[in-house]
Amino acid sequence: MTPTSHVVQASDEVSLRLAAKLAELIRCRTVSRPDRTLEDRAEFTRHVRAMNDLFPAIAGAVEQHTVGITGQLWHWRGAASLKPVVLMAHQDVVPVESEDDWEHPPFEGAIADGRVHGRGALDDKGDLACILEAADSLAATGFVPGQDVYFFFGDCEETAGATAAEAVDFLRERGVPPWLVLDEGGAVASQAFPGVNAPVGVIGVSEKGILDLLLEAEDAGGHASAPPAFGAVQRIARAILRLQRRPFPAGVHPVTQEMLKRLGSTAPGLVRTALRLVARPGRAAGEVLARVGAEPAAMVRTTVAATELQGSDGTNVLARRAAVTLNIRIAVTETVASAVAGVRRRIADPRIRHTVLSATEPSPISPVDCDQFALLEASMRHSHPAALAVPYIMMAATDARFFAAISEHVYRFAPLGMDKAQRGSIHGTNESVAIPELGKGVAFYQYLLRSL
Structure with missing residues (x-):
């Protein structure tokens, strides 16, 4: 042997x-x-x-x-x-x-x-x-x-x-x-x-930071047969849509840069060239990576996921209160405070209440x-x-x-x-x-x- x-x-x-x-x-x-x-x-x-x-x-x-x-x-x-x-x-x-x-x-x-x-x-x-x-x-x-x-x-x-x-x-x-x-x-x-x-x-x-943020909107409620033009549910839905349309900025952190450089050292020709191009600091390369898919996007920016939704208790009752919980993964270049401020700025709705349920800094x-x-x-x-x-x-x-x-x-x-x-x-x-x-x-x- x-x-x-x-x-x-x-x-x-x-x-x-x-x-x-x-x-x-x-x-x-x-x-x-x-x-x-x-x-x-x-x-x-x-x-x-x-x-x-x-x-x-x-x-x-x-x-x-x-x-x-x-x-x-x-x-x-x-x-x-x-x-x-x-x-x-x-x-x-x-x-x-x-x-x-x-x-x-x-x-x-x-x-x-x-x-x-x-x-x-x-x-x-x-x-x-x-x-x-x-x-x-x-x-x-x-x-x-x-x-x-x-x-x-x-x-x-x-x-x-x-x-x-x-x-x-x-x-x-x-x-x-x-x-x-x-x-x-x-x-x-x-x-x-x-x-x-x-x-x-x-x-x-x-590790990215974690923030669970509750958004709440209130309205008069009432019977669903006469819905208002814009109630609590619509307000929360608009907030979610605004967050989706305006994601947090992307950027290639030096750690991600080093990761991409090392990957490129053993990759075949075209892949090596592509990795070198995105292994650059700043927003331009970050935005390119963010368009590749969900996982690359998560590497280069703070992400916001709407998870738990709440509304009316009845099928024919207008919601007096509507809410959504956001699970936010905070990039290492951000803080809990800056992430909350970024959400407020993107939603731009003073009638929505923001409550931090739990938070951990990066x-x-x-x-x-x-x-x-x-x-x-x-x-x-x-x-x-x-x-x-x-x-x-x-x-x-x-x-x-x-x-x-x-x-x-x-x-x-x-x-x-x-x-x-x-x-x-x-x-x-x-x-x-x-x-x-x-x-x-x-x-x-x-x-x-x-x-x-």
Whole structure:
């Protein structure tokens, strides 16, 4: 047997072993809810117990602290504590609308067709299992990391709960400024960028802000048989239309510039030329990207989505009150205040009331030209040699945003390969992870831990 084939066989064995462990974690129905009293607390407790039972070496090597209700913050003492590292994943998952729509029951943890199936396989129990398996296999040999390592496994990430903030407070009170924080977010994506055939390891260096803004209009109401020319519903409809017709300005941020430049370095001729053209700062290139599609547009501007609509309670009753909730993803060049002002300016209707329901500012941008990002690139080369590492600004939100309060180097990347269909299954139906990717994820974290 050649050395290469021996490595492949070892990786296969790790993948298969971890697949069975991940299946056990998926069987724990850790569905988080905005109202936490509606959660099945026994399932969360069972999940924590399973983490201890399935990964006994690392569970026995750390100091375990519970934060929130069942969030876990584990401290693995290293040879030094000058550059502590936080590795993150979350235990909770989103609800399943209809289990009948799934090829394999979402909480069965089925292993079939070379994949582990179930809710959380990608978001985020697959990543969590890779972290623990990497640490467990090292701890079983007596390995001690070069620096202190903290593992944080939140229990309410999907509902933007407070457990991550409590973990940050825990570390701050103990004077722990993380040298590196790594959470979920990006992945090794294929079919993600038109014309780019190589897999791309997208590493989030920031997150857009999130603003839920309620718009309300009031009117006299009355019987629907004599509708007014312009009532509360029409006023809200006009506001939505004005926001659609006048989107926020687009612009290519330096992070997006760097992403496009790196993509262009390996793209074929025409694609390389196109990427170079749009990898320019300013509004002109941003507007070009915004016309390509919804995802490119989200990369270059603040987006506004009308989500929840409210009107009359009866089919023959005019609405005395009409309302719409706007979910706004704020570009890193904006703030919550500027986004609210931008909505007011575009709507231009003093009779519409604006109420901020919840808001989070965009996250600070973590640097790319630093030892921390270089370590992530090296770890990715070890686990996914064909992947190109690129920075990007995340459109979604993670627990990582809380850690920006105590660290300047917060990144978002899960070392699992996903094609377009697999990425689409996150929060959808038929979520699954390829078994070989689990072994690659373990290799990524082992390399990172050994390199500290």
